[in-house]
Amino acid sequence: MISNSYFINVIRFALLVLVQVLVFNRLNFFGFINPMVYILFLYWYPIKQNRAAFIGLSFLLGLSIDFFSDTMAINAASTITIAYLRPAIMRFVFGVNYEFQSFKLGNATRVQQFTFLALLIVVHHLVFFTLEIFSFSNLLLILKKVVSISAATLVLCLLFGSLFSVRKE
Known part of the structure; x- marks a missing residue:
C-alpha cells in the first residue's frame, strides 16, 4: 500500500514541473529574470527518507x-x-537537531526555514548560471x-510556501 507522503510527493513533483514549464519559464521579469520555483520540491521533501531515492528524484x-x-x-x-x-x-542551518527522529521542518523557526530555502536557491543558481555561462x-x-x-x-517560493502550508491552530 502506498503511503500518503509518497502520494503527496508525486503530486508536488508533477505540479511543480507543470507550473515551472507552463508558467515560470515563459515569464521574463525585466527581460532576464525567470524564477525557478521547482526548487520547492527539494525544500519540501521529507528529511528522513532514503537519500539515494531523493538524489534520483532530484535528477x-x-x-x-x-x-x-x-x-x-x-x-x-x-x-x-x-x-x-x-x-x-x-x-549548517539547524545544527545537529535535524538528525533526531522527531525533527520536522515545520517545527523549525521561520528564520531557519528562510535561511535553509535561501541557501538551497543560491547554491542551485550559482551552479546553474556558472554552467550556463561558463566563463570567468x-x-x-x-x-x-x-x-x-x-x-x-x-x-515566489515564500509566497507558494505560505499559500500551500498547513496552519496548526
Missing part, C-alpha cells in the same frame, strides 16, 4: 525541466548538487543573475 526533476526547457541537463546538474549538499546545508570573464554577469533571480525565486 528526474531537473531532467524533466531540462527536457521541456531545452537547457542541456544544466537543471539536472544543479538539482543533483543541492540534493547532495542538502544534509550539509541542513547541518563574465563573472559579474553570473553574480548579477544569481542575485537577481535568487531574490525573485525566493520571494
